Amino acid sequence: MQTFDLEANGLRALNETLQAQTPQTNETAWEVVNPRGSHAIAVGLDAPLDVTVRGSTGYYCAGMNQQATVRIKGSAGPGVAENMMSGTVVVDGDASQYAGATGHGGLLVIKGNASSRCGISMKGIDIVVAGNVGHMSAFMAQKGNLVVCGDAGDALGDSIYEARLFVRGEVKSLGADCEEKEMRPEHLETLRDLLERAEIDARPEEFRRYGSARKLYNFDIDNAY
Amino acid sequence: MCGIVGLFLKDKALEPRLGELLTDMLITMSDRGPDSAGIAVYPGAHPGFAKLTVQADDPARFEGLEASMSDALGADVTLRVKDTHAVIELPADKVAEARDALKTLCPEARVMSAGEAIEIYKEVGLPGDVARRFDIPHLTGSHGIGHTRMATESAVTTLGAHPFSTGMDQCLVHNGSLSNHNSLRRKLAREGVTVETENDTEVAAAYLTWKMQEGHSLGEALESGLEDLDGFYTFVVGTKDGFGVVRDPIACKPAVMAETDQYVAFGSEYRALVNLPGIEDARVWEPEPATVYFWKH
Known part of the structure; x- marks a missing residue:
């Protein structure tokens, strides 16, 4: 395990070091100490690394991630795993606003x-x-799955396209063009797989599914002023 | 952008360190607001006395003010000069009279705050420089609020810096921008509440002061602010013995809070809080949108 002291060596050195790892690297296990809420920790990685951040992070931790696993042993600031392409990001604590925004995969x-x-x-x-x-x-969510084991706040899935939303608790309100959908066997299977990979103990049958009513897809003359 | 920090101490043993802790938090927020910085602190009040914090670009203007103010009020007045600011301590019942007298005795001076406990220091410049100029690390007190400004709605001037104080012992700092401050300013003017600058935040401060003058508690004033203030805001407010936080319903402007047995702390970002004692074991959370949080001694 390689240990990187962020306070001593700085953010630029950290990201340059991690980004320089090739897919064939033997140095896959990394630990970042003293993150102290810094921004942009472990961004733009593109190798099968396993990076553990020992503490809370600021804006945009693990942004644009590909292949790597980034574990945050604390809470994450705004935009964690923003625009992730692949790989895994695990936040042990809470995440601030727009977690996983625009993510393509992972x-x-x-x-x-x-x-x-x-x-x-x-x-x-x-x-x-x-x-x-x-x-x-999940505002304007286009593809992928959002699984919420607790409750969802106002306007869940507003203007949603084809992403699937699963909520176990209460939904305070649904956004425009988002509606409850039938939970079919393939959805339960997807959910079971996601919960297992997330190492969260919850029964898929307890969730409800939400998605697009597809009424905003086409221009509707009745909506014109 | 802008950065906000706040510290409300529950443990009196930390009071001598208030300025030092707040300065560290404030400097960490420099890159959120390098234009200007300010701080409001509440060192203990002296019964029967009040304080006016005044500012003049040229501190030489304060020369002789202690004597002339004492004469004008017919009472003992003390004056401490700190860089461009001076804190005038005077009998509590002479505040209005002193404000009037100031207009002739020192017309260049602008009142930053008035109250039994509050002192406000704010200037244009990097937060670290502002803190040094006013020796903020050595300030003591029960609670304090700081702000680093990246200006959007009005010019980068001392008077445009935060905190704003529009009522006795009240102060407010703001991250965001208000869209209805002009109409609200006119409404407040009709109610007899004057706002001194073109700044949007001062209107919010004056709005809360007005609500409290109408008999509402700070908590109630903040609740009605959620209805009447249009725009983006995270506000942190201080009163003589209280500390409050509210975010607009959209809650774009960041906010992190931490609470231990010793304190309640606010930061625009978590990194502002990392040097606080016991932060590793603090309860850390993001305040909910459109929810009023308030602590009182």
Whole structure:
């Protein structure tokens, strides 16, 4: 295990070091100490690394991730795993707003709560939240799965395209063009797989599924002024 | 952008360190607001006395003010000069009279705050420089609020810096921008509440002061602010013995809070809190949108 002291060596050196690892690297296990809420920790990785951040992070931790696993042993600031392409990001604590925004792939696991706009404009990422999500989560979500084991705030899935939303608790309100959908066997299977990979103990049967009513897809003359 | 920090001490043993802790938090927030910085602190009040914090670009203007103010009020007045600011301590019942007298005795001076406990120091410049100029690390007190400004709604001037104080012992700092501050300013003017600058935040401060003058508690004033203030905001407010936080319903502007047995702390970002004692074991959370949080001694 390589240990990197962020306070002593600085952010630029950290990201340059991690980004320089090739897919064939033998130095796959990394530990970042003294993160102290810094921004942009472990961003733009593109190798099968396993990076553990020992503490809470600021904005954009693990952004643009490909292949790597990034574990945050604390809470994450705004935009964690933003635009992730592949790999896994696990937050042990809470995540601030727009966690997993615009993500194209990979798995984001939040063991605590996520605040507003979780999964905004998600494009294929899978997000599993053990706690609650705030308002406007999955706003304009296009593809992927958002699993919420707790409650969802106002306007869940507003203007959603084809992402699938699974919520176990209460949904405060649904956004425009988002509706409850039938939970079919293939959805239960997807959910079971996601919960297992997220190492969260919950029964898929306890969730309800939400998705697009597809009424905003086409221009409707009755909506014109 | 802007950065906010706040510290409300529950443990009196930390009071001598208030300035030092707040300065560290404030400097960490420099890159959120390098234009100007300010701080409001509440060192203990002296019964029967009040304080006016005044500012003049040229501190030489304060020369002789202690004597002339004492004469004008017919009472003992003390004056401490700190860089461009001076804190005038005077009998509590003479505050209005002193404000009037100031207009002739020192017309260049602008009142930053008035109250039994509050002192406000704010200037244009990097937060670290502002803290040094006013010796903020050595300030003591029960609670304090700081702000680093990246200006959007009005010019980078001393008077445009935060905190704003529009009522006795009240102060407010703001991250965000208000869209209805002009109409609200006119409404407040009709109610007899004057706002001194073109700044949007001062309107919010004056709005809360007005609500409290109408008999509402700070908590109630903040609740009605959620209805009447349009725009983006995370506010942190201080009163003589209280500390409050509220975010607009959209909650774009970041906020992190931490609480231990010793304190309640606010930061725009978690990194502002990392040097606080016992932060590793603090309860850390993000305040909910459109929810009023308030602590009182």
